[in-house]
Amino acid sequence: MRPTCLARNYLSKGCIPYAQGWALQSQRPNTILFFEHFPVYTLGRGANEQHLTFFDKLSVDERERLSRTSRGPGSARLDRQCREATPVFSPQGIPIYRVERGGEVTFHGPGQLVVYPIFDLQRAPFRKDLHWFVRQLEESILTALTNYEIEGRRDEINSGVWVGHDKIAAIGVSSSRWITYHGFAINVAPNLSYFDTSQILPCGLDGRGVTSIAKVWAERGVKKAPPSVQDVAVCIQKSMEMVFEIEIRDYE
Template sequence: MPSRSAWLVQAGCLDYAQVWAWQRQLQDNRRQDPDRPDVILLLEHPAVYTLGRGASLEHLKFDPQQAPAPLHRIERGGEVTYHAPGQLVGYPILNLRRHRCDLHWYLRQLEAVLIDVLAIYGLTGERIEGLTGVWVEGKKLAAIGIQVSRWISMHGFALNVCPDLSGFTAIVPCGIRDRAVGSLAEFCPSVRFEAVRSQVAVAFARVFDLELQPCSIEQLLAEEHLEPSVFDDGSGAKPCTNKNC
């Protein structure tokens, strides 16, 4: 496979802990064998809260021992965030040596992908100096949090397409108290999740100059020799209904 190609996995609604373990294995495989192709995972999660490695518990409005949804402290940067069905989560497992060994550049590239997609819907995605993510009319539609080891990335971005945003009220999202969280559906009520997922894939390929090769979870399991115990079943997918989109 050419070095500028990447596997694209478009999955369903997957358990967070399951995909987190998956990412760690994919990253480790590339630390051991840097010639392995990049992988882009695009999927959803059932309701879950995650804390970055240095995140403050002060940004939780609930007792961590009685969380309203699973709560995980993970190795990405950033504060607390929330994932739920209708939110598109992207996990690029990239060897940045093939792109640029510059974390600031990488974060801005991820923002550029999301800004390009929002433009399809006539929306101007904005960056805010000193912060990471993408805003529209003062509302944060996309959050970004990454971890990089030996220039192999994991974790990534979350774009609120059409989720139920009520879960965000239990936290101070990303530790930012004075800015609201929003969704693409608020601005474009007819938006379809599957369309946005495809548009993100196209924008990612363009921004990172990659040729994306569709890859099923079953193919990835075989190619990467992932531990079967990481998954709940052969596909790793769980049925997930979302009435918002």
């Protein structure tokens, strides 16, 4: 029998604040969380703050609170040691947090599916290998995208899934004692201006763009409306069952 994982889908609640979704990762393994967030920028644990294009416009105090060394009350860092954080805000009023995932700066917001697989990699059919885990997440996304006639691809150097030179899904994970946290985000139909280089250097990659299912369809002249975030969540859940060789049951 395949091991069972529990899906907790919060999409029916609409967008939720990032910090609330982050806190919900305290679920026990093996659980998969599905979210749509209000606009937020997040920096990985070792991310370069200069990839926030407006970083030099922030106050000295704000820059310090976002730094890689800032921790504890008053900092903008969310981690297991300090579950309270005070975000810094972009010039457009978007909260910014530093979190414990890998990767550089990214955006989450309406029209984007965020998935947090909380897996115990010590238990079969999983492996104690974060590189394997990331490759499996990529494969799950690639498989799901075929439902929308989109052929994604991997990048030899950077994690995530790409369509041409543009990233359609970002991956940033973390683990503690082989329990995984954070996960991936698929751009379904978000406002891509939040990824504009006048705001951030997405994932720290210069000269690369960001796309979405909606944008790919529009460029191809597809007349129908893009799928909903919930539709994509259903496809991802099915593809993760196949790729990870697990059974995913909806929480009731």
